[in-house]
Amino acid sequence: MSRKIHSPLATGPVLRKHAPVFAALGDETRLTLLARLCEQAPCSISQLAAGSAMTRQAITKHLRVLEGARLVQSEISGRENLFALKPEPLLSAQDYLREISRQWDSALARLRTFVEE
Amino acid sequence: MSRKIHSPLATGPVLRKHAPVFAALGDETRLTLLARLCEQAPCSISQLAAGSAMTRQAITKHLRVLEGARLVQSEISGRENLFALKPEPLLSAQDYLREISRQWDSALARLRTFVEE
DNA sequence: GCGATATGCAACTTTTTAGTTGCATATACA
DNA sequence: TGTATATGCAACTAAAAAGTTGCATATCGC
Numbered sequence: 001m002s003r004k005i006h007s008p009l010a011t012g013p014v015l016r017k018h019a020p021v022f023a024a025l026g027d028e029t030r031l032t033l034l035a036r037l038c039e040q041a042p043c044s045i046s047q048l049a050a051g052s053a054m055t056r057q058a059i060t061k062h063l064r065v066l067e068g069a070r071l072v073q074s075e076i077s078g079r080e081n082l083f084a085l086k087p088e089p090l091l092s093a094q095d096y097l098r099e100i101s102r103q104w105d106s107a108l109a110r111l112r113t114f115v116e117e
Numbered sequence: 118m119s120r121k122i123h124s125p126l127a128t129g130p131v132l133r134k135h136a137p138v139f140a141a142l143g144d145e146t147r148l149t150l151l152a153r154l155c156e157q158a159p160c161s162i163s164q165l166a167a168g169s170a171m172t173r174q175a176i177t178k179h180l181r182v183l184e185g186a187r188l189v190q191s192e193i194s195g196r197e198n199l200f201a202l203k204p205e206p207l208l209s210a211q212d213y214l215r216e217i218s219r220q221w222d223s224a225l226a227r228l229r230t231f232v233e234e
Numbered sequence: 235g236c237g238a239t240a241t242g243c244a245a246c247t248t249t250t251t252a253g254t255t256g257c258a259t260a261t262a263c264a
Numbered sequence: 265t266g267t268a269t270a271t272g273c274a275a276c277t278a279a280a281a282a283g284t285t286g287c288a289t290a291t292c293g294c
Binding site for chain 1: 126132133140142143144145152153155207215218228
Binding site for chain 1: 251252253254255260261262
């Protein structure tokens with residue numbers, strides 16, 4: 001009787017919101033940076049580049065990608081550029097994944113019911 | 118007193134496990150495919166390509182990427198190749214995100230305590 | 235067997251990403 | 265002031281990703 005209300009997982013705006021976040025997370029170097037930034041609050045570019053085998057420029061680019069996905073925020077302090085983690089997109093991404101799992105489970109349940117009748 | 122045990126968010130194997138999953142999720146076309154597959158159980162390639170502006174071949178490639186990340190599983194049935202969602206990597210990715218958020222929160226808490234003293 | 239449907243494979247083009255190098259600029263600090 | 269530190273900007277290379285086209289092959293149904 002009730003019209004099925006399926007949450008708009010694949011709606012234009014929703015896709016355009018989440019895909020860039022996942023893309024930003026889809027790189028080992030950037031995951032490493034995030035992990036580092038969530039242990040040690042604000043870090044400068046040089047600080048972050050110090051622990052890496054890559055160039056400072058490479059690290060900078062990765063940080064800009066993370067910033068573009070709003071996963072980190074930068075603030076200039078004197079001559080250095082400090083980066084800090086911003087958890088909102090992470091939570092949002094989590095919700096998105098949870099919603100997919102949820103829908104999948106309910107699809108399975110429906111299928112099972114259907115088969116059992 | 119107690120040595121700090123920080124969960125290995127940025128450990129080689131952990132990175133190599135999760136980065137590809139996030140990378141696979143980091144594309145609008147693939148997110149759309151996943152959403153579709155979680156509503157309608159097993160779908161053939163042609164079926165999935167039908168609702169898209171892209172070529173069947175392009176869709177096939179995206180499906181292979183998803184399969185590479187173990188987000189979907191394919192099975193051949195007669196002349197068609199049926200794809201179904203596999204939720205395990207999604208759950209695992211969720212855990213990873215949750216762990217980052219958790220560590221971030223505890224880092225903030227520690228910082229706050231430190232400042233307040 | 236035949237025609238239509240569903241795929242796979244391979245070669246190729248175009249974009250994007252990842253990383254580098256070199257050079258200019260601004261801030262700290264002795 | 266002068267030197268060392270922290271960055272930004274731009275040009276370039278190399279490699280991976282996204283998509284396309286053309287053709288071969290296998291299966292379904294009549």
